[in-house]
Amino acid sequence: MAPSIESYPIGIANLPNQLHKIVAKRGASFTIMLAGESGLGKTTFCNTLFSTTIKGYQNHRKRFQKQLDKTVEIEITKAELEEKFFKVALTVIDTPGFGDYVNNKDSWQPIIEFLDDQHESYMRQEQQPRRKDKIDLRVHACLYFIRPSGQSIKTLDIEIMTRLGSRVNLIPVIAKADTLSPADLLKFKQRAYVIEAQGIKIFVPPVEEDDAAAADHARALTAALPFAIIGSDQDVQAPDGRIVKGRQYLWGVAEVENEEHCDFKKLRSLLIRTHMLDLIQTTEDVHYESYRSNQMETRKFGEAKPRRLDNPKFKDDEEALRRRFTDQVKVEETRFRTWEQQLISERDRLNKDLEQTHQSIKQLEAELEQLAGSNRSYNKR
Numbered sequence: 001m002a003p004s005i006e007s008y009p010i011g012i013a014n015l016p017n018q019l020h021k022i023v024a025k026r027g028a029s030f031t032i033m034l035a036g037e038s039g040l041g042k043t044t045f046c047n048t049l050f051s052t053t054i055k056g057y058q059n060h061r062k063r064f065q066k067q068l069d070k071t072v073e074i075e076i077t078k079a080e081l082e083e084k085f086f087k088v089a090l091t092v093i094d095t096p097g098f099g100d101y102v103n104n105k106d107s108w109q110p111i112i113e114f115l116d117d118q119h120e121s122y123m124r125q126e127q128q129p130r131r132k133d134k135i136d137l138r139v140h141a142c143l144y145f146i147r148p149s150g151q152s153i154k155t156l157d158i159e160i161m162t163r164l165g166s167r168v169n170l171i172p173v174i175a176k177a178d179t180l181s182p183a184d185l186l187k188f189k190q191r192a193y194v195i196e197a198q199g200i201k202i203f204v205p206p207v208e209e210d211d212a213a214a215a216d217h218a219r220a221l222t223a224a225l226p227f228a229i230i231g232s233d234q235d236v237q238a239p240d241g242r243i244v245k246g247r248q249y250l251w252g253v254a255e256v257e258n259e260e261h262c263d264f265k266k267l268r269s270l271l272i273r274t275h276m277l278d279l280i281q282t283t284e285d286v287h288y289e290s291y292r293s294n295q296m297e298t299r300k301f302g303e304a305k306p307r308r309l310d311n312p313k314f315k316d317d318e319e320a321l322r323r324r325f326t327d328q329v330k331v332e333e334t335r336f337r338t339w340e341q342q343l344i345s346e347r348d349r350l351n352k353d354l355e356q357t358h359q360s361i362k363q364l365e366a367e368l369e370q371l372a373g374s375n376r377s378y379n380k381r
C-alpha cells in the first residue's frame, strides 16, 4: 500500500542535490491558476487551500469574506510556505468564471491571454541586460473546474481545456463533489475519458520506477483523475466530534480533508508536496520553451508582440513608452520653435539690412542725380 500522502515532505526536499541547493538558495516560486465556469467554487477553493495549508490563515478570513461573491477580475493571492529551510512563494490566481451567456465562445480569451502574457513578460525580461530578479507569474498548474452533473463534460469545457492543455500543466477537477452521490461521482469520473479521447493534454504525475513508494503514489494520483473536490472555509463538527473544514448537511458532514469524501488531499499533495518540482520543470522545459520557440519563429529578435497587452506589467511599460514619446515630441517642438524664432529674427535683420541698403542706394542715386544736375548746368555755362 502507498504511504499516506501527508507523510511526504514538501516537493523540493526530495530534489537531487545540485538542484536542491539552487532551489534552496533562491527559493522556489510556484503559481496555480483557477479557471472554469462561474459559481463552481474557485474562490472557495483558493481560501480552502490557504486555510488548510498555512497555520493561522483563519486570521485573514475576514478579508476574503466579501470575495465569496462573483469574482469580477483576476485576483492574486500570495503566501510563503516554509518547510525545514526551504521557502516556496505560493501564488494563487483566481479568475472570474464564465457566465451563462448564449455566446460563451470568447469567455476564455482573457485567461489564454494572461497565460501567454506571463511567458511574454518573462521572455522580454530574459532579453534584458539585467536579468536578475525577474517578475515571474508563469502558471505552473491550471486547475480547470468542471460542473458536476448527470451529463457528460460540456463542449465548451472541451474547447477551453484543449487550448489550456497546450499552454500550461492542466489539472481538471470535478467541482462541488458533495453534490453528487458516490455512485454518480464514479460514473462522472468514468465519463471523463472524453478528456483523453479528445486528445486534451493534461498533467499526469510521472512514475519514477526507482522509488517504489513514490511510483505507487503517482499511480494512485493518476487513478483519481479528474480530482473530485469539496471546498469550504467553514469549520464544522463531524459526527465523531472532530472540528473539520467541511459542509454541513442534514445527512451529515462533507469533509474537505477526508479521502473517503473527495480528492482534495490528493490534489493538494500533488501540488505542494510531491509534484511541485515536476510542475515547475515542465512549465520551464515544455510550455515556456514552446511559447519561446514559437515566438522566435514568427518574430524578429526584440520585436514587440503585435497586439495590445493587458498585463499590468506591460501597461506600465506602455505608459512609460507613451510618456517618453510625449516628452520627446515636446523637446523636438521646443527645438523647432527656437529655430523658427531664430529664422524670423534673422529674416528681420536681413530685411532691415536690405531696407538700409535700399535707403543708401536711394540716397546715393539722389546724390548722383544732384551731381549730374550740377554737372549739366556747369557745362551749359
Ligand SMILES: Nc1nc2c(ncn2[C@@H]2O[C@H](COP(=O)(O)OP(=O)(O)OP(=O)(O)O)[C@@H](O)[C@H]2O)c(=O)[nH]1
Residues within 6 Å of the ligand: 036, 037, 038, 039, 040, 041, 042, 043, 044, 045, 067, 068, 069, 070, 071, 072, 095, 096, 097, 098, 175, 176, 177, 178, 179, 229, 230, 231, 232, 247
Ligand atoms: N456544495 C458545494 N458548494 C460549494 C463548494 N465550493 C463552493 N461552493 C459554493 O458555491 C458558491 C459559489 O462559490 P465561489 O467560490 O464564489 O465560486 P466561483 O467559481 O469563484 O465563482 P465566480 O467567481 O463567479 O467564477 C458559494 O455559495 C460557495 O459556498 C463545494 O465544494 N460544494
Ligand SMILES: [Mg+2]
Residues within 6 Å of the ligand: 042, 043, 044, 069, 070, 071, 094, 095, 096, 097
Ligand atoms: Mg470566484
